[in-house]
Amino acid sequence: MNTASPFTSDPAVRYQQTRIEHWDDIARRSDHWRGWGGYYHRRLTEVYRFWVAPGQRVLELGCGQGDLLAALQPSVGVGVDFSSEMITRARQRHSTLRFSQVDAHTFEIDETFDVIILSDLINDA
Numbered sequence: 001m002n003t004a005s006p007f008t009s010d011p012a013v014r015y016q017q018t019r020i021e022h023w024d025d026i027a028r029r030s031d032h033w034r035g036w037g038g039y040y041h042r043r044l045t046e047v048y049r050f051w052v053a054p055g056q057r058v059l060e061l062g063c064g065q066g067d068l069l070a071a072l073q074p075s076v077g078v079g080v081d082f083s084s085e086m087i088t089r090a091r092q093r094h095s096t097l098r099f100s101q102v103d104a105h106t107f108e109i110d111e112t113f114d115v116i117i118l119s120d121l122i123n124d125a
């Protein structure tokens with residue numbers, strides 16, 4: 001999806017490229033080390049489970065490897081992330097969910113959802 005020239009002068013495109021490279025790198029590293037965020041992610045999952053009952057139609061923008069989305073046990077779960085390395089791992093880990101590799105700014109879908117989650121995305125967007 002990242003077809004822009006590496007020499008582009010458009011700051012928005014350069015920012016997007018930089019962030020995609022960053023998150024691709026994080027995804028590759030997570031194959032060997034899950035980081036210090038275990039407690040944080042468990043707590044996030046508890047909080048989202050409190051608000052989102054199983055069986056809902058859930059869209060997550062910036063879904064990473066899809067673990068939060070999967071933990072919510074949606075009847076329909078769609079995850080969106082612009083990092084190809086994240087989306088590859090999400091598809092391998094959660095085969096019953098649907099994942100799209102696309103920037104959340106331009107994502108479009110002709111479906112309705114009960115819940116749309118942006119967890120730890122806004123600080124990046």
Ligand SMILES: C[S@@+](CC[C@H](N)C(=O)[O-])C[C@H]1O[C@@H](n2cnc3c(N)ncnc32)[C@H](O)[C@@H]1O
Nearest residue numbers: 023062063064081082083086103104119120124
């Ligand atoms: C901190 S991780 C959060 C993962 C998950 N939402 C969670 O809470 O566990 C942020 C994710 O958002 C993705 N992301 C950041 N900006 C994005 C954008 N503009 N469009 C799509 N994905 C984006 C990154 O690739 C990364 O996988």
